[in-house]
Amino acid sequence: xxxxxxxxxxxxxxxxxxxxxxxxxxxxxxxxxxxxxxxxxxxxxxxxxxxxxxxxxxxxxxxxxxxxxxxxxxxxxxxxxxxxxxxxxxxxxxxxxxxxxxxxxxxxxxxxxxxxxxxxxxxxxxxxxxxxxxxxxxxxxxxxxxxxxxxxxxxxxxxxxxxxxxxxxxxxxxxxxxxxxxxxxxxxxxxxxxxxxxxxxxxxxxxxxxxxxxxxxxxxxxxxxxxxxxxxxxxxxxxxxxxxxxxxxxxxxxx
Amino acid sequence: xxxxxxxxxxxxxxxxxxxxxxxxxxxxxxxxxxxxxxxxxxxxxxxxxxxxxxxxxxxxxxxxxxxxxxxxxxxxxxxxxxxxxxxxxxxxxxxxxxxxxxxxxxxxxxxxxxxxxxxxxxxxxxxxxxxxxxxxxxxxxxxxxxxxxxxxxxxxxxxxxxxxxxxxxxxxxxxxxxxxxxxxxxxxxxxxxxxxxxxxxxxxxxxxxxxxxxxxxxxxxxxxxxxxxxxxxxxxxxxxxxxxxxxxxxxxxxxxxxxxxxxxxxxxxxxxxxxxxxxxxxxxxxxxxxxxxxxxxxxxxxxxxxxxxxxxxxxxxxx
Numbered sequence: 144x145x146x147x148x149x150x151x152x153x154x155x156x157x158x159x160x161x162x163x164x165x166x167x168x169x170x171x172x173x174x175x176x177x178x179x180x181x182x183x184x185x186x187x188x189x190x191x192x193x194x195x196x197x198x199x200x201x202x203x204x205x206x207x208x209x210x211x212x213x214x215x216x217x218x219x220x221x222x223x224x225x226x227x228x229x230x231x232x233x234x235x236x237x238x239x240x241x242x243x244x245x246x247x248x249x250x251x252x253x254x255x256x257x258x259x260x261x262x263x264x265x266x267x268x269x270x271x272x273x274x275x276x277x278x279x280x281x282x283x284x285x286x287x288x289x290x291x292x293x294x295x296x297x298x299x300x301x302x303x304x305x306x307x308x309x310x311x312x313x314x315x316x317x318x319x320x321x322x323x324x325x326x327x328x329x330x331x332x333x334x335x336x337x338x339x340x341x342x343x344x345x346x347x348x349x350x351x352x353x354x355x356x357x358x359x360x361x362x363x364x365x366x367x368x369x370x371x372x373x374x375x376x377x378x379x380x381x382x383x384x385x386x387x388x389x390x391x392x393x394x395x396x397x398x
Numbered sequence: 399x400x401x402x403x404x405x406x407x408x409x410x411x412x413x414x415x416x417x418x419x420x421x422x423x424x425x426x427x428x429x430x431x432x433x434x435x436x437x438x439x440x441x442x443x444x445x446x447x448x449x450x451x452x453x454x455x456x457x458x459x460x461x462x463x464x465x466x467x468x469x470x471x472x473x474x475x476x477x478x479x480x481x482x483x484x485x486x487x488x489x490x491x492x493x494x495x496x497x498x499x500x501x502x503x504x505x506x507x508x509x510x511x512x513x514x515x516x517x518x519x520x521x522x523x524x525x526x527x528x529x530x531x532x533x534x535x536x537x538x539x540x541x542x543x544x545x546x547x548x549x550x551x552x553x554x555x556x557x558x559x560x561x562x563x564x565x566x567x568x569x570x571x572x573x574x575x576x577x578x579x580x581x582x583x584x585x586x587x588x589x590x591x592x593x594x595x596x597x598x599x600x601x602x603x604x605x606x607x608x609x610x611x612x613x614x615x616x617x618x619x620x621x622x623x624x625x626x627x628x629x630x631x632x633x634x635x636x637x638x639x640x641x642x643x644x645x646x647x648x649x650x651x652x653x654x655x656x657x658x659x660x661x662x663x664x665x666x667x668x669x670x671x672x673x674x675x676x677x678x679x680x681x682x683x684x685x686x687x688x689x690x691x692x693x694x695x696x697x698x699x700x701x702x703x704x705x706x707x708x709x710x711x712x713x714x715x716x717x
Contacts, residue, residue: 193599219601227599233592236585243582244589247601252583259577268582307600 144207146171146346147192147223147315152201154187154370161187162370165201169315169363174337174347176357176378179367180390185350186228188367189317192348193218193225205315220248224308225317228350230300232307234293241292241303242278245310246271274310282306282336298329302336309340316340318349322356334360354382366390413565417558426557430629432669433564434622438642439649439661440568440575441618444611446647447655448584450591451501451608455512456646458496458519459489459619460626461638465523465530467624468539468633476540478554481624482567489620490613497612502605504594513643520638535634542628560629567625568662571618576658578614587611588656652693654700663701 145168154162162184169175177185190196192203193215202211205223215225233241243250251267258265279285282302287295292303301321308316321337322330330353337347337360351357357364357378364378368390374381381387420426442456463485470484471477500511523530530536542554542563554560578584589597590604597604627633645668653664671689675682697704 214603215598216601216603219599225599227595231593231596231599233589233596235592236588240585244585244597244600244602247582247586250582250586252581252586255581256577256583259581260574265581271582307596311601 145169145204146206147348148204149188149192150202150204152188152191152198152203154184154191154196155199160370162191162198162367165367165370165372167365167372167375169346169348171314171346172341172344173362174341174349174360176361176364177348177350177367178352178354178357178364182369183367184370185367186319189225189319189348189350192317193223219311219313222312222314223317224311224313224315226304226308226319226321228319228323230297230304232292232300232303235291237289237291238284238295238303239275239279239288242275242284242306242310243271245278245307246274246312248311249274274312278306278310281309281339298325298332301325301329301333305336309345313345316345316347318347318351320350320352322351322353330356354378358382409569413562413569417561423557426561428669428673430557430560430564432666433561433568434626434629435646435649435665435669436568436662437564437571437618437622437625438646439653439665440571440658441615441622442646443575443650443655443658443661444578444587444615444618445608447650447657447661448587448591449608449611451612452506452509452647453512453612453615454509454643454647455496455514455516456615456619457637457639457642458512458516459493459616460623460642461516461519461523461635462492463489463620463623464627464633464637465536465623466620468536468627469529470624471540471542471628472536475545476543476553476628477545478542478563478628479544481542481628482621485620485624486617487620489623490617493613493616494609497609501608501612513640516638516640516643520635523635523638530635533635535632535636536627537632539627539631539633541631542625554628560625564625564629567621571621572658572662575661579656579658584656591656648690652690652700654702657700657702660700660702667701 147169149165149167152162152165153160165188177188179185187196191198194213195215197212202209204210205221210218233244249267249271255265255268279288282305284299284303284306287299292300295303305321322333325333334356341347361378363375364381365375366373366381366387373386373390374384416429417426420429438456438460442453445451445453466488467481467485470481474480496511496515500508524533543550544552554563586602586607589602590607594604623637649664649668650661652667653662654660672682672686675685678685693701
């Protein structure tokens with residue numbers, strides 16, 4: 144059974160059809176890519192999944208349960224987290240505090256407050272800390288633990304963003320252009336990291352433009368053009384598809 | 399840890415000894431006002447400092463607390479446990495009524511509505527004569543008493559007593575605020591100011607968290623209001639003072655937002671500085687304003703931020 148199932152989703156902004164009858168299956172343990180030219184509706188689709196955009200028709204199923212319209216803050220507790228297209232961290236907080244916020248779902252803030260007042264240890268905090276330590280180790284952010292997020296170089300900030308999403312221990316991770324703005328070396332490191340995330344049984348759905356990254360690590364790819372899903376399949380195969388080439392590069396003029 | 403214990407011991411001894419050093423009742427009155435203002439600033443700091451939502455009507459909850467405390471005092475002969483807790487609860491409930499429709503919105507609505515709420519409360523206090531005494535106010539509010547089994551154990555009579563009472567109140571609220579600051583809750587409150595969308599993405603329900611900060615802050619103001627009512631023995635619609643709204647905001651910003659010591663420091667400055675400037679007579683408020691402006695320009699993180707920066711600079715030079 145698909146971990147995430149998008150069924151017949153149509154989104155309209157006024158008279159504009161942003162997405163038209165989209166059907167996508169994300170199988171557990173895979174990395175699935177969502178590709179397509181700018182304005183194809185990829186981010187809109189992520190926003191539909193995380194509840195900030197309501198579809199006109201269709202529904203979203205996560206682990207067989209319908210989640211259409213459920214807000215992002217509830218989805219985190221159900222095992223689904225996301226990152227954003229532009230770098231999104233808590234700039235004036237330390238890396239550690241950023242990740243602690245990532246593990247928010249494990250915290251019981253009110254109980255923790257009471258425990259603090261009566262000078263008792265808080266068990267939930269220990270669980271959150273353990274998750275954060277794991278992420279620090281896993282992402283290699285440990286040396287930067289006490290730096291403020293805004294003091295990190297760009298690549299590390301993007302890594303932190305990924306770390307924040309991982310700290311909630313999701314089963315499905317939605318990534319919006321994780322390699323955007325990264326140089327080749329950083330992209331390679333990211334590919335390795337995404338592979339290890341998959342190895343840890345976290346399923347990934349990502350929007351990405353970097354074709355090399357996609358062919359290297361993705362199991363499936365869906366191509367969106369003007370809000371329509373024109374083709375789907377293994378990345379190497381669909382990149383040969385004339386329709387896809389046309390969408391990206393335009394039609395060859397015959398003399 | 400031991401350093402903290404020593405710090406608290408020193409603070410407690412200093413607070414206990416203060417009335418014997420400041421034998422002038424006027425000075426003691428200023429100290430009581432610092433304690434009351436600290437409670438107000440600590441409360442506003444939760445929503446203004448941590449979350450970053452600008453409330454311009456914090457005096458509403460001070461006034462509601464004052465009236466609630468006074469009315470409960472009449473009914474219970476001034477049982478301070480009932481008056482403070484009752485005032486905190488009633489101020490908290492009032493803040494839910496105002497926060498529920500407004501805190502879902504982002505933008506300047508919150509500032510406008512909170513300010514409007516304070517003006518409305520002033521009108522209510524002036525016109526609901528049966529309950530509030532109208533513009534004449536409520537005179538003869540019973541003094542604060544600690545009552546157990548029908549007998550009065552302690553009673554607040556003079557400035558010295560009220561210094562101890564208000565100091566105890568401010569110290570408790572300071573400790574609560576500090577616990578909030580250093581546990582996950584403080585981090586969560588700051589997260590909303592730092593990055594709203596990402597806060598949602600990590601699982602924080604912004605509305606619930608903002609509401610909690612606002613309600614707790616209002617309850618702090620309720621406690622301050624009820625102790626003020628006991629202390630002065632008389633309240634009128636003037637407790638919903640527009641200038642007080644501005645002053646509490648000033649305390650939080652001047653002292654240092656999103657910290658617990660900052661608002662207390664701010665309360666000291668905003669309470670004492672106008673008094674210290676009395677020699678300047680007509681120029682008093684002008685000089686006060688210029689000093690506040692200078693602090694905001696040169697210490698955007700407030701006086702506490704300035705102290706922290708200077709301290710780390712000195713440490714760097716020493717190393």
